[in-house]
Amino acid sequence: MAHDQFPLAAVRKWVVMAFISGSVNAGGLMACDRFVTHVTGFVTLAGMETANRQFRLAMGMLSVPLYFVMGVMVAAVFTDAAILNGRKPHFRVVMIVASVLLASAGLLGHFGYFTPFESPFQLRADYPLLIMLSAASGLQNAVLTSASGGIVRATHLTGTTTDLGMGLVRAMSARHRPEIRSKELYRGAIRFATILGFISGGMIGGVLFHYVQYLGFLLPSALAIYVGNLGVTHVATPAPVAVPAFVPDPPDP
Secondary structure (H helix, E strand, O other), X not given: OOOOOOOXXXXXXXXXXXXXXXHHXXXXXXXXXXXXXXXXXXXXXXXXXXXXXXXXXXXXXXXXHHHHHHXXXXXXXXXHHHHHOOOOOOHHHHHHHHHHHHHHHHHHHHOOOOOOOOOOOOHXXXXXXXXXXXXXXXXXXXHHHHHOOOOOOOOOOHHHHHHHHHHHHHHHHOOOOHHHHHHHHHHHHHHHHHHHHHXXXXXXXXXXXXXXXXXXHHHHHHHHHHHHHHOOOOOOOOOOOOOOOOOOOOOOO
């Protein structure tokens, strides 16, 4: 296996997981006007609600990322902690839990436990929905991060696109170091594929949720079971590309 090439089957699973996140994000936005697969939006909303003196709503928004973190920590117990202690990681268990959360969100919404689909957000009615979607996103993001050795993420594009851009510059700057150039181009292809997966999930999910509303969450739930049953394979973390540490310029005399 040349440099840090991963099994093609593993890369396919990672792209499917990015698709799941894109569709969940679209469903959360359409259901209650909230992005749900990352924490940045909730922090921004908390600030906006504070400025509007809606302190109860601000605290509600600020607390939602805690469930994302809890999902990450639960996943880490079954994956990273197991790997560090020489045990087999249980990726399948984590994906099943994420699937149950997504299916529960879809079914509870369908049977009227949340506000009607595409209605204005109401903290008391929609807060459980945010909890389930955020926790499921944390679970899945931790699985993909662990399985890929940190090469890609599932639930947001900011880090992945940053890594993609920096990797492309490294590849262009390493014309006389073919091993680094090849490695960065390969990683860039994987990152680009996961970005396309997330975008495709958002677009297809948007159409699906438009027609079936809350039941649209059953698609990412089923895909999570599919990925879990296939087995999310842990791939040994590849050796990082050596990049000189940033050293500030000395002060002028």
